Amino acid sequence: MSHKININGENKVVAHDAEDTVLLAALREGLGFPYECNAGACGSCKFELLCGQVESLCENPPGLTARDVRKNVHLGCQTRPITDISIKARLSNEYEPLLKTQRVKARFLNSYDITHDIKEFVFITDQPAHFQPGQYALLSFPNLGIKRAYSMSNLPNVKGEWRFQIRKVINGKGTEFLFNQVTQEDVIEIDAPYGMAYVRDNERDIVCVAGGSGLAPMVSIARGASDQGLLKNKRLHFFYGGRSYKDVVVESQISDLPEFGKKIFFHPVVSDMTEENIQKWSGEFGFVHESVEKKLGECIKDYEFYFAGPPPMTKSLQETLMLKHQVPFNQIHFDRFF
Numbered sequence: 001m002s003h004k005i006n007i008n009g010e011n012k013v014v015a016h017d018a019e020d021t022v023l024l025a026a027l028r029e030g031l032g033f034p035y036e037c038n039a040g041a042c043g044s045c046k047f048e049l050l051c052g053q054v055e056s057l058c059e060n061p062p063g064l065t066a067r068d069v070r071k072n073v074h075l076g077c078q079t080r081p082i083t084d085i086s087i088k089a090r091l092s093n094e095y096e097p098l099l100k101t102q103r104v105k106a107r108f109l110n111s112y113d114i115t116h117d118i119k120e121f122v123f124i125t126d127q128p129a130h131f132q133p134g135q136y137a138l139l140s141f142p143n144l145g146i147k148r149a150y151s152m153s154n155l156p157n158v159k160g161e162w163r164f165q166i167r168k169v170i171n172g173k174g175t176e177f178l179f180n181q182v183t184q185e186d187v188i189e190i191d192a193p194y195g196m197a198y199v200r201d202n203e204r205d206i207v208c209v210a211g212g213s214g215l216a217p218m219v220s221i222a223r224g225a226s227d228q229g230l231l232k233n234k235r236l237h238f239f240y241g242g243r244s245y246k247d248v249v250v251e252s253q254i255s256d257l258p259e260f261g262k263k264i265f266f267h268p269v270v271s272d273m274t275e276e277n278i279q280k281w282s283g284e285f286g287f288v289h290e291s292v293e294k295k296l297g298e299c300i301k302d303y304e305f306y307f308a309g310p311p312p313m314t315k316s317l318q319e320t321l322m323l324k325h326q327v328p329f330n331q332i333h334f335d336r337f338f
Contacts (some may be wrong), residue, residue, distance in 0.1 A: 003081040007031070007047075007089055013143065015081050017103070022047065022054070023076030024101070024191070029169060037063075038077045038138060038149050038194055041110045042336040045076035052085030078257040087312040095196065099130050103191040106162060108182050114253070116246050118213060120153060121178055122202045123190065125160040131193030133224025134217045136335065137162065142176060151195070151217035151308065154254075155227055156331035162190055165253075167213035197306055197333040199224045204304040204331065206236040209292055209317055212247075214308030215240065219253045221306050222264065231263045236265065237295070237303075241288025241313065245281035262286035267291060293325075300325050305332045 005013040005025055015025035022222070023045045026033035035045040043063030049072050058078045076089070106123035114120055129152075132135070136151040154163035169175045173219075199206075199221045206225055208218040222238055225231055242248040248268035257264055269284045269291040270277055277285075284291060288309075296303060305327065307317055314334055319328040 004084040005081055006084075006086040007033075009086070009090065011091070018080070019103075021057070021077050021321060022074075022079050022081060022082070022085075023226060025081075026076065026089075027095075027097050027194075028101055030096060030100075032077055032092045034090060034095050035194075035206045036196070036336045039134075040078040043075070044335055044336075047075050047076055047087045047089035048073050048200060050088055052081065053083045055080045055082050064235075085166045098132060098198070099193055101192060101194065102127070102130075106188050106190045108184055108186045108188070109161075110184075111178075111182075114165055114215070115249060118165055118215065118250075119179065120163055120165045121182075123162045123164075123188065125162065125190065127160055128158045129154075129156055129160050129162050131156050133194040133196035133218075133220040134198040134305070134333070135193040136189050136196065136217065136256055137164075137192035139164070140191065141174065142187075142189065144173055144177060146173050149194070151213075151220065152192075153216035153219045155220065155223050162192075163216075165213060165216035165219065174286060195335045197308065197335045199228070199230070199306070200333070201228070201230055202304060203234070204302060205234045206230070207292065207296070207303045207305045208236065209241075209288060209305065209307035209309070209313075211241045211288060211309030211313045214310070214313075215253065217308045222257065226257045226264070228282055231259045234236055234263070236264045237267060239267045239269070239288050239292055239295075239308070241269045241291070243269060243270065244274075245270055245277050245283075248283075249260040249268055261329070267295060285318065288313060289320045292317065293320055301327050302332075303327075303331065305334075307334045311336075 002016045013025050013029045036042040040058045040061035061078050104125045104242040106125045109124050112120045140147045150164040151164040162315050210218040251266050269283050269288050
């Protein structure tokens with residue numbers, strides 16, 4: 001059963017799919033409803049419910065405060081309408097989708113080891129894979145009743161191939177299924193594309209910074225920059241941070257690009273100075289945001305930044321760029337995940 005969503009008294013949206021949240025219904029209609037994580041954590045998609053009834057998908061989501069609850073404020077990504085509703089939300093043109101989102105069935109094809117705890121999973125759909133390099137998808141596992149956000153690591157293509165580089169999470173339902181149980185008989189749902197940290201075309205050199213499974217969107221951006229000819233007159237610096245030397249052996253993900261070593265430069269950094277790391281790692285030690293600052297030097301404000309990874313890493317890098325060096329906000333692109 002479909003329900004009407006009246007936004008700010010002037011934008012009328014219909015949630016045709018019972019599975020769609022308020023956020024997804026608005027984005028499918030092309031409205032600029034603010035969002036980032038799509039998982040209830042960042043709080044970007046808050047709205048005030050003026051009338052009607054909604055269903056909350058998550059009890060006490062991190063993105064809502066006690067004050068929000070008292071003021072009848074909800075999260076667009078964690079709320080479904082169960083009647084016609086009217087809401088008040090802060091819409092913005094920058095969040096208007098570049099591509100129409102769609103939900104499609106996908107069959108598991110294969111998986112490949114990237115590091116000791118990251119694998120690339122390949123899924124195939126009957127429809128072309130439409131997205132911008134750097135964006136992510138919502139993967140639904142019907143038999144588990146869960147949905148997870150994962151970034152694509154490949155490029156858009158007409159073959160309908162979707163690649164996701166995913167880090168194994170201890171006791172994680174999604175990764176437990178993918179790493180240990182998925183077979184070529186399994187079908188999942190892919191809802192995509194989402195995310196604002198997609199590759200832009202401008203005159204500035206590019207910096208990609210990643211840690212953990214933040215590798216996937218940065219690989220996609222590097223490949224996209226190469227494929228779109230953006231590196232003819234500029235360079236791309238790819239920083240990757242990990243705790244152990246075993247975490248940062250990911251150079252092969254971009255070393256096959258024709259500009260590698262000429263226009264594309266890889267900078268791995270290990271944070272833990274354990275005896276094993278000191279013995280087996282001859283590269284740089286430290287935190288990845290410190291490596292970015294050291295290598296780019298006084299010209300740090302002249303770059304276009306893309307980054308993804310664990311929250312402490314992204315927070316430290318954001319503070320380094322915006323607070324310490326006053327890099328303009330429009331040159332910084334990331335989607336917050338928790």
